[in-house]
Amino acid sequence: MITNFIENYARLIVSVPEDVTVTKKLIDETFAEITVEANSSDIGKLIGKNGNMINALKTMANGCKAKDGVSYKIQVIAK
Template sequence: MIVNFIENYAKLIVSEPNEVKISQEKIDDTFTEITVYANSADIGKLIGKNGNMINALKVMANGCKAKDGVSYKIQVLAND
């Protein structure tokens, strides 16, 4: 649920939406790491001024934590 939301949200923000990729790694039953890969020119757009965009995504993830009990870590990385 949250992975699909983050992917769609990221594709709306960036200049190159076809280069956005999401990976999800389940560490254990209560922790999942989500990595957003994007064009290096779009990394700043995903992080936002003073980190506001990425913080908004983290707030959404915390809302999902209340529902399903899973903590999420979100990172943004450039495509290689």
């Protein structure tokens, strides 16, 4: 659920949406790592000015914690 949302959201923001891939890796039962890979020219757009865009994604992920009990870490990586 959260990975689909982040992928769709990221594709709306970037210039090259076909380069966006989102993967989710479960570390343990209560912690997961979400990795957003995008074109290197779009990394700044995903992070946003002063980190506002990535912080908004982290806020959404924290909202999902209340529903499924899993904490999320979000990383943005250039392809």
